[in-house]
Amino acid sequence: MPKIIILPHHELCPDGEVIEAKAGESICDTLLNHHIHIEHACDQVCACTTCHVIIREGYQSLAPSGENEDDMLDKAWGLCSQSRLSCQAIVADQDLTIEIPKYTINLAKEG
Numbered sequence: 001m002p003k004i005i006i007l008p009h010h011e012l013c014p015d016g017e018v019i020e021a022k023a024g025e026s027i028c029d030t031l032l033n034h035h036i037h038i039e040h041a042c043d044q045v046c047a048c049t050t051c052h053v054i055i056r057e058g059y060q061s062l063a064p065s066g067e068n069e070d071d072m073l074d075k076a077w078g079l080c081s082q083s084r085l086s087c088q089a090i091v092a093d094q095d096l097t098i099e100i101p102k103y104t105i106n107l108a109k110e111g
Helices: 027-033 067-073
Strands: 003-006 017-020 052-057 083-085 096-099
Touching: 003 027, 067 083
Parallel strands: 003 096
Antiparallel strands: 003 017, 052 083, 052 096
């Protein structure tokens, strides 16, 4: 079973974490199922960038991003060549190391 290694994030995961992932499940769902409350303002339909993550290791194991995801990523804060929307990135059979960016572009954050 692949693992997702989450690098420390000041608010969501201060000490970092290693969690078990299911192949075929999105990174976003995996994080949420393990009580890491990543933002997902569009309810995971690829209509915002609040679930943006940077894949530090294991990027090549993910299926390529689609045109809609690429268009949305162009609006993400801190975009880099290893950026993905976690709602669209499906875990394969390889471990992933991810970084959750410090900021998101969200005009209506709850809580």
